[in-house]
Amino acid sequence: MKIDPTFPDLSAQIARAIRDAIISGDLIVDERLPSEAELAEQFAVSRSTVREALKRLAAQSLIRTQRGAFGGAFVNRLSYEEAYGQQITTSTLLLSMNAVSFDVACEARFALERACAPLAAARRSADTLATMRAEIHRQSQPGLTDEAFCASDVAFHRALVDGAGNPVLSYQLAGAVEAMQPLMNMITFTARSREEIVTLHGAIADAIEKGDGPGACRQLEALERYTVTLARSVMAERAKA
Amino acid sequence: MKIDPTFPDLSAQIARAIRDAIISGDLIVDERLPSEAELAEQFAVSRSTVREALKRLAAQSLIRTQRGAFGGAFVNRLSYEEAYGQQITTSTLLLSMNAVSFDVACEARFALERACAPLAAARRSADTLATMRAEIHRQSQPGLTDEAFCASDVAFHRALVDGAGNPVLSYQLAGAVEAMQPLMNMITFTARSREEIVTLHGAIADAIEKGDGPGACRQLEALERYTVTLARSVMAERAKA
DNA sequence: GACTTTTAAATGTCTGACAAATGAAAATCG
């Protein structure tokens, strides 16, 4: 682990050196890093600089710190939960900052969900189906705010994704599904459109229950088409006003 | 933006407050944050604490800093490239630290790729096909190391993903495809297995060229089956030795 | 008007200090 002291951004260099050591396996999970004072000496920098480097790593969940004697910085096992969270934050920002069109985001989301549908249909977990039915029921309640409707929509689709029973897939798709919520929240749902969506959700759940993967894909395609049409009409309506 | 000064981890609280302000849109892209000294005064903490918070945000590419008069910290537009990078780092660590089985990782990867195939087939970009053919050609060169073969394999699959012509999709899948490389690198490829893989790659490229999405999916399924079988036999071989 | 110099503002780094937490070791007590 070497750094170039003439270059500014010493803390970034140190962070990268330690990150590389973790990725390459030189530092293993739960291993304790040297104390801040020791690291400062090793890299020939001040303790503050080391601390800034460690904070960078902590922000990426690569390390966790503990105070007190025998405390210190430890290599953190990146859990699925933490990875989900990072994924969602990054995806949300990416979509909101890069003027991604609704159509493109929608296409990506449904393409990914269609990848899950056959697996979910093959596994037919009772848990998944119960969640899907519960969310469908919630969505058909009158008096639900648009935000609550969208949140339930996200929960329904997450259930479908998790139903594939593959944690790697769930992690990869968490961002795609959750990041859509702010975009969906911009849509005002009429009673008519809610009814249509609930019907399609029901058809998807039915297909999954029957173990009919291709059928679920077809229903997802129908839902994608309807969502895009709905968004277009809402946007057009808003442009007129 | 409020923090609780009695709680430790002030820098984490400050980082979260600023991050929330960015996500919610209170701070917009390219907007300049107050200087470190001003932030220190606002939050009633020392400058070092503010700096640690800012380094956390910098590690997530949420801000960038510039030295000199009229410099400071600016809200960063999260580019696709930066998002790719974060995605790949996180995915790689997640896979290496959580004992994800080859089968699960493989299932996720191919499920996602099958989601791209129909879109890539519909778009049939010349660029995509050229890259795929070039990588296939490279893969059939004798004397290629296993690492180089795997790297070319990743490049081929990235071309397929990028061929869907949807940047959001490309971003989401970058992690899935790239993170597989270390796992694939563990496999020793015989001349026979390389030939088989090259043939399947050729079939996939042909299907894309013809605009035959379902055909490409079928070939991807065959490739998934073959990859899993290959990995199993290599693992079994290694267990014996 | 074009070029150079000055200057103020900002980040980057260092030093030294103290507070707070924490687990181990030592001391105390029943």
Add this chain to the structure above:
DNA sequence: CGATTTTCATTTGTCAGACATTTAAAAGTC
């Protein structure tokens, strides 16, 4: 001897102040 309490060294968290370096605007010069 065993259980409990106290002490203590270590480590992170935070602060204050200082200086170096960079940078662009402003002032000065030819």
